[in-house]
Amino acid sequence: MQASANADPKGESAPVAGILAEFDGPGALKKAAVQIRDAGFTRWDCYSPFPVHGIDPAMGVRPTILPWIILGMGLTGLTIATALQWWTNGVDYPFLISGKPLFGLPANIPIMFELTILLSAFGAFFGALILNDLPKFYRPIFSSKRFKKVTDNGFFIGIEASDPHYDSKKIQSLFRQMGPLSVEEFHDTDPQGALPKAFFRVGIILFLLGLIPLALALKSRHSTSSSPRWHFWRDMDFQPVAKAQRASAFFPDGRVIRPQVEGTFAREQADDNPHLNQGRVNGKFATTFPMKLSMEMLERGKDRFDTYCAPCHGKDGRGQGLVAKRASTLGEGTWVPPSNLVDPRIEKMPVGEIYQAIRYGVRNMPKYGPQIKVEDRWAIVAYIRALQRSQNGTIKDVPEADRGKLK
Amino acid sequence: MSNELSSVDFLADDPTQRAPLVSPDLEFKDVTETVCGVAEKPRPPKAWYVAFGISLALTGMLFSMIAYLVITGVGVWGNNSPAFWGFPIVNFVFWVGIGHAGTLISAILFLFRQKWRTSINRFAEAMTIFAVVCAGLFPGIHVGRIWFAYWLFPIPNQMEMWPNFRSPLLWDVFAVGTYATVSLLFWYFGMIPDLASLRDRAKGKIAKLLYGIFSLGWSGSARHWHRYERAYLILAALATPLVLSVHSVVSFDFAVAQLPGWHSTILPPYFVAGAIFSGFAMVVTLMLPARLLFGLEKIVTMRHIENMNKVILATGMMVGYAYAMEFFIAWYSGSPSERFVFINRAFGNYAWAYWIMVSCNVFIPQLFWFKKLRRNPWVIMFVVLFVNVGMWFERFVIAVTSLTRDFTPASWGYFSPTWIDIGMLVGSFGLFFTLFLLFLRFLPIVAISEVKGVMPQAHGHQDGGHGEVKEAAEAGASTNS
Structure with a gap:
């Protein structure tokens, strides 16, 4: 995490990862972005506390393919819902209800609709995260103390050292011409990433433990046993059913077979x-x-x-x-x-x-x-x-x- | 804070200019400070502790009662022939309805570019999630043997059976499940940048770690914002039909049945209007004290509250229209059973419930026609509390009056709840408020980055299109548009 990165004693001695310049507000940021874009840099980015209107054309960011991913997921959801309902209720376990068709469109629309929306939403959420390379807890830019302002009121441009046009002195003087609030180099203080190691260890152990029940289920599917099936819920195995000639704990006279109710007669008695x-x-x-x-x-x-x-x-x-x-x-x-x-x-x-x-x-x-x-x-x-x-x-x-x- | 507030008249109605969405003297920094400050205070206000203590006690009561129910069986409820749908279903529909305001504010108002929503959407979304949690609880325990609740889902099993996909009850499982999932994603997705704000300001080790994990390493990159905004827009577009579908599907539980009073095509729109109505009432109920308690008056202004009151007035009228139209349809249908059921609703043995419903939902909100009244906190609180009560009774009236007066007079009856029924209803409020108070304490309760985006400063140095920017050769020069 960026906090631990800041506490790193290595600090300034770590390798330079790029140059960071802070600007005064969204307007200045956009103007600077245009210049950086025109200077031909490729591995750079603007950072702001909210999406700045008009920054995409200023930076030359092309529209994302995300909508197509979402469309694909939505169609997948529709297909799954249609196939699921058709196969389960129409083919595998035919459900006859008042002689209605086994697969008719109207009654199946609600679930088609819901699954289309559900998978589209997964597409939007996970698609945006994956395209944005998130979660990623450590980025070299986090090692700048000033950069903490980015989620408050800071507007930054960062150019990475891996950019083919990278030249620290030239970039610094280019930035200085734009009237920034500050220009500084940022360092890659923690190339290993930020999440504590314990997380991965615990994660691996939990993952392996999680496999045990699955493995047991798989084993029992492919082996035979003479003992009866294991019941998790035994409530239907023990039913308080009265058996003929047994004592009843329920009726005060202890008889399971009930005598004829007074004032009634059986049908055959009216013979x-x-x-x-x-x-x-x-x-x-x-x-x-x-x-x-x-x-x-x-x-x-x-x-x-x-x-x-x-x-x-x-x-x-x-x-x-x-x-x-x-x-x-x-x-x-x-x-x-x-x-x-x-x-x-x-x-x-x-x-x-x-x-x-x-x-x-x-x-x-x-x-x-x-x-x-x-x-x-x-x-x-x-x-x-x-x-x-x-x-x-x-x-x-x-x-x-x-x-x-x-x- | 309230002293500063009185000096700023951002409620003035000047038709020649657009009213500011938040108090105009705020800077970006103030927004971060105000919202994050709520979660960063070493101790919340005393009122928070009192409210949390009570809510937690009620939650404990709810879960003890659920344990009792599971061990004993559903006989502990008042549900019995002929009213097999008693409090659990009434509570379910009530809470799902409440849960509609959040997504409506987030999604539909977003698509309609109603920017005033930014101050209240986070709050309303959180309320949605917690209301849906309460709603999901009731059908879950209503199935009786809750360890078989997984039978609701199409899971391959040793019985080689599948659920009936043509049943409205299964549609409900999918509709409410999808709604809960999408609302949660939408809420969390919007919160990622704000969690990063909290992360960057956090002092404590645990706070740093947890906010760090949940903000996923958000950096505010413009390339990320680009995809983020696109995803958010599409999520809103997806959630809009979803929010309208959920209560429609819930209404199918009733409308697809053939019982007089249920079997009607008006139910889906009528349920959706009622859901929005009750949801907004609940948002205002929560928002009014919270903004005072946490000093949010500059971000959530009286104008926000007033706008919501207008929505309450409008949807209240729709609900009133639906009540009247139900009578008309019953008469127009020519069916003696339909006519009888509606006359019985208004004048039969449940007339008390019916008139509570009509008074709370139709008569009392009429106070909001008057500007003075819809800006008076006491009047607002009075109205929205009654709307909450009235909307619960609406579901009670629909479910119970029809079930106890069906086609066969021999099976008529009268429903009486047990103390478990009432305890669970009260306890569900405890659960709702417990979750909500935790949210108020630990999460960004206002969408920080969105509020910043609608402030005048965000557009103050606007340069028009990108061609103009290109020509602005002088670095640092700013042109005001």
């Missing part, structure tokens, strides 16, 4: 046809079907049976469905084998009891009431009866007139 809906007549299992049997009903029952029942009970009802076979192969300890539906035990059951087993489940078999409609349940019962008759039947079941056909 005006227990024969049809529950398979019961006068509280006992019904022995008859609540509707007339038909060939259509049997076919419907076969279709439903093959869908819902056959996976365990098998298509012939003997309890040899694919699931049952697989479970007995695996030797699952908790597996209760499905009943053989053509067994005489079930053959003797009233139809109401089979209906109830479908509706409410039995032993390990879950209830199918929610999945199978009332009429379909009866159709399945009818089809089970058909399976039983077809597999356990005797010659007596065949009408006498048709017995001859069997032989």
Whole structure:
């Protein structure tokens, strides 16, 4: 920093870096600038506490390319926004909202606009800093004590020693003709720069430490592990969900399964046809079907049976469905084998009891009431009866007139 | 300072000549001295300590409440069916609105060559940044599980999901994020030369180091100034549409929804006018005591305050027009729900809030029609404080009255805030003032280099074009134009 440069004991003995002249106000500065420009110097500059109006033509400064950089950045922002929205919502993760097009212009304009502005602003800010060679904490000109006035009320012209036309005596006499407030040589007192070394050391250490998490992430992406994924936020892993038959810490009676609220009834409790809906007549299992049997009903029952029942009970009802076979192969300890539906035990059951087993489940078999409609349940019962008759039947079941056909 | 001030009549209104932008007896050196002097005093005024102590305590309260909220959940707020948007969204819109004045003064007035802005733009920009900080806080904590707030951004993730870019809420993320970033760049960029002033005057080791780092080694080179001015102009040109877009996008949060009272095309311009209105009121609220406290009366003159009061009067009228027009549109729409919602706003169970809003925003600013009143510090303070209150209520009325009276009467309700809601609103003011007081203490609170550029001395030795300069052979000769 320039302060430390001033404190440097080397001071005047350091190599000369150029000549600095101070002028009285913006008008004098501009006039002097014209002369320096016309004398053909190239490595020189004017310094002032505010931008002096008209100094650019006086110095011969050409317009900066900054606006083009900003335009480029703005167009980049527009492209990024368009591509980002099109790809994320239209291609990679299609977001269907009320059947609207996946990529339509109007809804995507706000973000296109914002990103265009954002990147343009980055272009203006960082572009101006980079073109101005900032940040640069040390410049030889800072070693002049007088130069501190440049941010207050000082107007300076500095010519660097590296200029091809540099000749200290000639330049000093040229400056003196312009009536400056002062003319002096400035020295390169601190060629190493001004920021304390510790900054760089700390910076490097922090940078290296910052790489560790990235390296760990990269490593885990390219290796396998048998342990479960690491959860930073475990709040969805532990949910206060009530499980059946467990004690509840929430309800005072400790029951998880809540009793029916007083004064209410469930839909099925308002049943005006227990024969049809529950398979019961006068509280006992019904022995008859609540509707007339038909060939259509049997076919419907076969279709439903093959869908819902056959996976365990098998298509012939003997309890040899694919699931049952697989479970007995695996030797699952908790597996209760499905009943053989053509067994005489079930053959003797009233139809109401089979209906109830479908509706409410039995032993390990879950209830199918929610999945199978009332009429379909009866159709399945009818089809089970058909399976039983077809597999356990005797010659007596065949009408006498048709017995001859069997032989 | 105030004694010297009374001898200078730089408020005179002589139409034959342009009024000086700062007190005409100032030299370049005085500007540096006055502004840097604020940050260089070994101790700030006692009032600063009192204000800072209170603000810091309120900030502490705000963050304790946020901690409580994060640990417990959003149930600590009064937000509940049907008003799921309560204080957090109201506060968010309020603070974003406040944040509009800064960029408006810096950018739009810059493009319109309103040079009087130079005395107040730094101040207003700082206010913008801090208001946007307060604004950004509320949606951040409103998401509930704030550790997932990064889901707002399109970051590739293991769920292979992307945010919905067609939602106004996501537009909001981009609009407010861009606005905060660009405002910060604009503010800092303008401050670099002034930080260099502080660097060159600094005595203490830490001050030298920190001002040195943040001024980036600025040297005042004309070649640098050239690019700097170009960049500043373009930043202003970029920030101008941005400032108009931000509150438009915020208004889309409401306008794109189908709720009666929200679903209206008037909302974007109405929100922008309201934002400028509230922002200027907040600038004046802060500027009036600060210029006295830090002796800036010569740089920030009564004329500056008066100009801002005129803007407040004008935008207040626009807001009043929007209030009236909303009623007209509700009637003209022929929709019974729209009509009901607006009649309910003015005469229903939130009529108290509605009439606070109308009184503070439309009736009270009418005092500024009178020159005497808009130059009287007590009257000004009275008006701008009420405008601040009124603009908060405007957002409250919009958000809450519509939510609690939607299409289905079965879901009607009444919103009541909890003490956490109110504490967070008060605490956000603490955060705002804490940041602002730190800015007043440590940073150049007036744009030093810009003020110097508009002083008569900067053009006093004007030589016209560069051809004339070439001919001015005699060194040191000065021609007055």
